[in-house]
Amino acid sequence: MSKKTFRQAINEALHAEMQRDPRVVVIGEDVAGGAGGTGVDDAYGGVMGVTRGLVGAFGRERVIDTPITESAIMGMAAGAAVTGLRPVAELMFVDFIGVCFDQIYNQAAKFRYMFGGKAKTPLVIRAMFGAGFSAGAQHSQCLYSFFTHVPGLKVVIPSTPYDAKGLLIEAIRDDDPVIFLEHTKLYDIEGQVPDEAYTVPFGEASVLREGGDVTIVALARMVHVALEAADRLAASGIHATVIDPRTTSPIDEDTILESVTETGRLVVVDEANPRCSLASEIAAFAADKAFFALKAPIRRVTAPHTPVPFAPVLEAAYIPNAGQVEAAVRQLLDINADRKR
Amino acid sequence: MMMQITAISMPTWGLTMEEGTLVEWLVPEGARVAPGMELAEIETTKVTNMLEAQEAGVLRRHVVAEGETRTCGALIGVLADETVPDAEVDAFIARFAESAAGDAALAPAPEPRQLDLPDGRRLRYLRVGEGGTAALLVHGFGGDLDAWQLIQARLAVDRAVYAIDLPGHGESTKEIRTGDLAELAETVGQAMDALGLERAHLVGHSLGAGTMLQLALTHPGRVASLALIAPVGLAEAIDPTFPTEFLAATKTRDLQRCLGRLFADPAMVGREFADRVARNKRLDGAETALSKIVAACFPDGRQHAVLLPAFASWIAENPAIPVTVIWGEEDAILSPDPLGQLPASVVALLLPGVGHMPQLEAAKEVNAILCAHVGGVA
Numbered sequence: 001m002s003k004k005t006f007r008q009a010i011n012e013a014l015h016a017e018m019q020r021d022p023r024v025v026v027i028g029e030d031v032a033g034g035a036g037g038t039g040v041d042d043a044y045g046g047v048m049g050v051t052r053g054l055v056g057a058f059g060r061e062r063v064i065d066t067p068i069t070e071s072a073i074m075g076m077a078a079g080a081a082v083t084g085l086r087p088v089a090e091l092m093f094v095d096f097i098g099v100c101f102d103q104i105y106n107q108a109a110k111f112r113y114m115f116g117g118k119a120k121t122p123l124v125i126r127a128m129f130g131a132g133f134s135a136g137a138q139h140s141q142c143l144y145s146f147f148t149h150v151p152g153l154k155v156v157i158p159s160t161p162y163d164a165k166g167l168l169i170e171a172i173r174d175d176d177p178v179i180f181l182e183h184t185k186l187y188d189i190e191g192q193v194p195d196e197a198y199t200v201p202f203g204e205a206s207v208l209r210e211g212g213d214v215t216i217v218a219l220a221r222m223v224h225v226a227l228e229a230a231d232r233l234a235a236s237g238i239h240a241t242v243i244d245p246r247t248t249s250p251i252d253e254d255t256i257l258e259s260v261t262e263t264g265r266l267v268v269v270d271e272a273n274p275r276c277s278l279a280s281e282i283a284a285f286a287a288d289k290a291f292f293a294l295k296a297p298i299r300r301v302t303a304p305h306t307p308v309p310f311a312p313v314l315e316a317a318y319i320p321n322a323g324q325v326e327a328a329v330r331q332l333l334d335i336n337a338d339r340k341r
Numbered sequence: 342m343m344m345q346i347t348a349i350s351m352p353t354w355g356l357t358m359e360e361g362t363l364v365e366w367l368v369p370e371g372a373r374v375a376p377g378m379e380l381a382e383i384e385t386t387k388v389t390n391m392l393e394a395q396e397a398g399v400l401r402r403h404v405v406a407e408g409e410t411r412t413c414g415a416l417i418g419v420l421a422d423e424t425v426p427d428a429e430v431d432a433f434i435a436r437f438a439e440s441a442a443g444d445a446a447l448a449p450a451p452e453p454r455q456l457d458l459p460d461g462r463r464l465r466y467l468r469v470g471e472g473g474t475a476a477l478l479v480h481g482f483g484g485d486l487d488a489w490q491l492i493q494a495r496l497a498v499d500r501a502v503y504a505i506d507l508p509g510h511g512e513s514t515k516e517i518r519t520g521d522l523a524e525l526a527e528t529v530g531q532a533m534d535a536l537g538l539e540r541a542h543l544v545g546h547s548l549g550a551g552t553m554l555q556l557a558l559t560h561p562g563r564v565a566s567l568a569l570i571a572p573v574g575l576a577e578a579i580d581p582t583f584p585t586e587f588l589a590a591t592k593t594r595d596l597q598r599c600l601g602r603l604f605a606d607p608a609m610v611g612r613e614f615a616d617r618v619a620r621n622k623r624l625d626g627a628e629t630a631l632s633k634i635v636a637a638c639f640p641d642g643r644q645h646a647v648l649l650p651a652f653a654s655w656i657a658e659n660p661a662i663p664v665t666v667i668w669g670e671e672d673a674i675l676s677p678d679p680l681g682q683l684p685a686s687v688v689a690l691l692l693p694g695v696g697h698m699p700q701l702e703a704a705k706e707v708n709a710i711l712c713a714h715v716g717g718v719a
Contacts, residue, residue, distance in 0.1 A: 196512075
């Protein structure tokens with residue numbers, strides 16, 4: 001066990017599974033550092049350095065650089081999966097999903113169902129997402145609700161290095177298509193990660209902090225924002241439970257509902273646009289199934305319904321922050337105080 | 342003459358404790374304390390335990406108020422004689438705050454390491470303390486060396502104390518042949534060789550106690566003393582649903598429920614405790630290794646090894662080796678019945694209100710018992 005970054009954790013998971021299972025192949029743009037070019041192979045290890053060392057360890061046959069054609073990457077990966085390989089396909093930015101969505105939601109996601117269970121599609125699609133780099137409206141979105149909406153896809157959104165490694169190994173060993181989303185602002189965070197391979201099961205939320213006054217549910221980078229808010233609240237005697245669902249399909253309703261039943265208050269923090277978002281989904285099932293335990297309305301802290309701004313000042317204002325989460329929690333507690341008067 | 346002022350610091354219990362909350366001061370300011378006296382109740386995310394005085398003196402100052410949280414090593418109280426002026430106590434607190442600010446790692450916690458066995462397998466171990474006749478601590482089924490978080494440092498005051506992860510457990514090798522007590526004992530013997538320990542105080546809990554018992558029976562020359570806590574290996578009876586439920590639990594919440602049965606008070610098992618156990622269990626190879634151990638040690642819902650008669654003969658043949666056996670009266674996994682059948686020379690102690698985990702649930706008592714147990718041996 002030692003301290004590793006989120007990036008290293010993902011890299012270790014890829015190394016471990018490629019080592020363990022010769023059927024695992026990696027497909028994507030620049031995953032081998034630019035095949036056929038005149039420069040050094042694997043100079044950087046993909047655009048974020050995540051696939052570094054794979055081509056050296058496993059060769060060109062299993063680490064396949066592609067042209068800039070997302071539809072070809074996803075079509076190739078989906079086909080390879082049904083024929084028995086276990087591809088890990090990289091989309092780079094999740095924002096590029098538009099050009100290859102058919103291969104994913106209408107092909108890969110449907111194979112097992114439409115072939116009566118006779119086809120397995122052990123496919124992992126990795127992509128980075130999220131705002132915070134001034135990367136502009138086309139490279140900064142949180143599109144996980146697209147995938148979560150589609151039956152037949154599993155959706156994984158880790159927030160810590162430990163979870164990233166264990167969930168990616170679980171994803172590669174899973175026989176269904178899994179969308180594995182990595183927040184760009186998390187690649188450099190550090191945490192304790194075992195050197196060995198291990199799995200983290202899908203559909204089990206992680207409870208990062210326990211407190212009796214309010215439940216805060218958050219995903220990916222927003223988990224860290226929620227923890228910061230919980231720290232601030234604790235300084236004034238308000239104790240929050242912070243829950244990271246880790247996977248949005250399947251989603252661990254039980255852990256969230258149990259906590260809401262105890263605290264009676266729910267704040268959902270989501271970096272995505274609010275309409276038809278995970279924040280809305282979580283608020284909906286909590287209202288549906290824990291209504292009589294609620295002491296106050298459910299609050300969603302999300303980005304506004306706008307594209308992600310390019311200007312750093314506007315982008316910073318767009319992303320939910322700890323101050324907004326703290327204010328939302330205080331508002332819920334004030335509602336109860338008012339009603340008692 | 343130098344007037345003695347002693348810092349009372351937030352303790353570090355176990356590998357993962359970073360901070361603790363002072364729940365309650367049990368001694369008021371101005372009261373005289375003796376070593377071993379309970380000073381305060383400290384709560385961590387995993388356990389609540391009593392902080393004991395290491396030295397005699399007057400508890401001059403509560404530096405931290407009840408309900409406050411501090412990082413491990415932070416100053417929480419000051420011990421000094423009545424003769425030390427208040428101004429000096431104040432100066433001591435101020436100096437401590439300054440030095441602590443510059444030197445966050447006041448007493449760097451010892452780090453676990455890996456040990457290479459001759460066959461290439463590796464075991465994780467943690468050493469605390471130095472010199473003396475070493476003690477070796479081995480945890481129970483499904484646990485790891487953190488099981489001794491409240492014990493190891495206390496025993497290490499006057500000796501080197503090693504805690505190891507058994508094969509299949511913690512961060513040790515997951516390679517296991519059959520998983521029976523003989524194999525586990527052989528591995529612990531190899532670990533002693535690799536650590537350069539010819540002879541040690543052998544302390545084990547549950548499966549680890551069965552392992553230590555097996556090692557003692559075959560190698561009495563390696564035993565300075567033997568302390569068994571809720572040991573496996575004395576009688577056939579075991580609650581067979583515990584190991585099977587433990588193996589079957591994939592979610593942390595199920596594991597938390599299962600682990601609760603180890604304690605007289607199931608609330609001792611927080612989510613973080615269960616999460617740590619779950620993380621060990623989810624390492625590749627761990628479940629297979631643990632399944633082998635269950636199949637070899639607890640086949641058909643019974644314990645395979647019943648070593649009580651052999652143990653009684655061994656005790657008669659080795660009268661100079663001190664033997665202590667500790668059991669919780671409310672142990673729901675292994676009945677304490679064999680305690681009454683041990684030879685009279687054994688120190689046999691039944692702890693009331695305690696389940697299968699006395700070293701966590703009654704750490705103060707277990708520490709006192711173990712210190713007395715190892716104390717009489719050169």
